[in-house]
Amino acid sequence: METTLTINQISRRSGIASSALRYYEERGLISSERAGSGHRRFPRHVLRRLAFISFAQTLGMTLEEIKTELDKLPTDHVPTGDDWAVLSEKWTHRVDEQISQLQRLRKTLTACIGCGCLSLKSCKMFNPKDELRQRGTGPRKWIEDI
């Protein structure tokens, strides 16, 4: 069992394309040593980082945010399960928030179908405030008086 892995080995084990791995390294989310040839050699524990990255992405975190989190890991030793658990705790809150936002949304939605509005001033649906979307640029706020 080798101590380091090639980019393709990492790619196969993580399911993340090697181009993406290079991109992550460029962005500073992971790092590698180099063989004499210039080829990357990844220590096994980057797989944990990659697991973290993948999972955080499913929660809608940007690579920037993820990097910020990863940077909090200790550098004096390979992060332990406990070190990871600290970061992971944030997720629970994230997920909980997302769930309750959706539940609020669902409530208003049902109400709006009930009242048949989609156009009434009184309808809260048009200004849910909840910032559910994380991608895209334009303004999303619905304002009074249709």
Added chain:
Amino acid sequence: METTLTINQISRRSGIASSALRYYEERGLISSERAGSGHRRFPRHVLRRLAFISFAQTLGMTLEEIKTELDKLPTDHVPTGDDWAVLSEKWTHRVDEQISQLQRLRKTLTACIGCGCLSLKSCKMFNPKDELRQRGTGPRKWIEDI
């Protein structure tokens, strides 16, 4: 009370930038008449369409998908509350699905913090199957044997 509104009036009432409104029109999600000058005149009921669009976007639908939905509205009359309700029903399911995906995710997450893994073969976290993310391209599947 005028029957049609300028693009700026629509923009103010909907909270959607006029550049976005032009873009929506170009994409066929809304339509306008033109004043003699070539300026757009929107009938009031586009506000309902815009409400629909905004809301659907919070659920992660693409403009393409939203257009497909909007195209199902009757064209022989200005859509009624009932017409809209038909489309809106889909949302309830969407939201419900999203909620239960998140709940599954939360469950695995808690389990993984518990077991301190983030790296074990047995950990289902790495292959949640749930396609939560809708943006982005790369593969997201975590494969065995870390």
Added chain:
DNA sequence: TATTGACCTCAAGTTGGCTTGAACTTTTAG
């Protein structure tokens, strides 16, 4: 009447998270 400001079109730019391609080197299998 003049000047703002609202409107128009069309092309190009932006952001995030990558992918693709070119041009080249290194490693591995037969």
Added chain:
DNA sequence: CTAAAAGTTCAAGCCAACTTGAGGTCAATA
């Protein structure tokens, strides 16, 4: 030994959903 597979860098491309800018017209107000 040679061919194919795997690796490298760097620049450019892609997608969605817009925004921005240039260059020009039209409308409302003092």
